[in-house]
Amino acid sequence: MNSKNNMKYIFSHWEKFSLKIKSSRQVFLFLDYDGTLTPIVSRPKDARLPISVKKIIKELNSSPRFTVAIISGRSLRDVRKMAGIRNIVYAGNHGLEIERGSGKMRKPAVSYSRPLLKSIKLYLDAALQDIEGAQVEDKGPTLSVHFRRVSPESRARVKIIFHDILRPYIASRRLKVTSGKMVMEVRPAVDWHKGKAVLAILGASKALPVYIGDDVTDTDAFLAIKGKGVSIFVGKPKKNIKADYYLKDTKEVELFLKQLFNLL
Numbered sequence: 001m002n003s004k005n006n007m008k009y010i011f012s013h014w015e016k017f018s019l020k021i022k023s024s025r026q027v028f029l030f031l032d033y034d035g036t037l038t039p040i041v042s043r044p045k046d047a048r049l050p051i052s053v054k055k056i057i058k059e060l061n062s063s064p065r066f067t068v069a070i071i072s073g074r075s076l077r078d079v080r081k082m083a084g085i086r087n088i089v090y091a092g093n094h095g096l097e098i099e100r101g102s103g104k105m106r107k108p109a110v111s112y113s114r115p116l117l118k119s120i121k122l123y124l125d126a127a128l129q130d131i132e133g134a135q136v137e138d139k140g141p142t143l144s145v146h147f148r149r150v151s152p153e154s155r156a157r158v159k160i161i162f163h164d165i166l167r168p169y170i171a172s173r174r175l176k177v178t179s180g181k182m183v184m185e186v187r188p189a190v191d192w193h194k195g196k197a198v199l200a201i202l203g204a205s206k207a208l209p210v211y212i213g214d215d216v217t218d219t220d221a222f223l224a225i226k227g228k229g230v231s232i233f234v235g236k237p238k239k240n241i242k243a244d245y246y247l248k249d250t251k252e253v254e255l256f257l258k259q260l261f262n263l264l
């Protein structure tokens with residue numbers, strides 16, 4: 001079932017990909033964090049970046065031809081702390097917060113939705129307090145409800161409670177919700193996502209964008225660079241996800257980064 005529209009396993013098409021890298025003067029490498037650089041773990045704070053991955057990212061970023069950005073659903077502060085690499089670009093909250101060198105950028109909608117999110121966190125905390133393993137995380141401009149540690153039979157209840165509380169705010173277009181792997185998120189209702197963040201970070205740069213990510217939120221970025229960059233999905237190829245290539249897991253992402261470095 002390998003039609004032309006399906007993503008290709010990058011190591012089986014290495015020559016074509018490497019030619020693209022070799023013929024580009026500048027490469028802008030965008031990396032998602034959880035599920036891409038580190039395996040998904042039950043407690044988000046345990047998702048440490050392996051030393052070997054950190055090392056190869058630093059090496060790539062120190063090449064004059066490469067710039068590296070880590071773009072995550074985590075808050076900016078959190079992803080910066082988890083990765084712990086200096087002199088790269090960081091984007092948190094799916095790009096609502098961007099930090100590049102000493103410059104910081106926040107979408108204006110972020111500050112006005114803050115008091116609203118604070119009160120919603122209180123409602124969610126109260127409504128979910130009896131459900132073992134449910135966790136409401138305050139990420140500044142956004143909120144996350146994690147349910148990976150909730151028993152499978154209670155997960156539906158978490159979703160019902162979440163949507164019941166959020167419904168009026170979505171209807172009045174003040175907030176919007178998105179979902180990822182065992183997480184539901186509340187964010188300001190602005191038309192902004194990882195794809196727009198990638199384009200904002202690229203700016204007028206002529207660099208070749210290469211984006212690697214494992215989740216639904218990454219598909220906005222795949223779409224944004226379609227035709228002008230290279231998109232790489234991490235995981236088993238899925239019909240609803242359109243990327244140029246795929247890698248099977250985080251171990252293969254590490255191998256990919258090493259091979260990429262060897263092309264320099």
Ligand SMILES: [Mg+2]
Pocket residue numbers: 032033034035036213214215
């Ligand atoms: Mg991810």
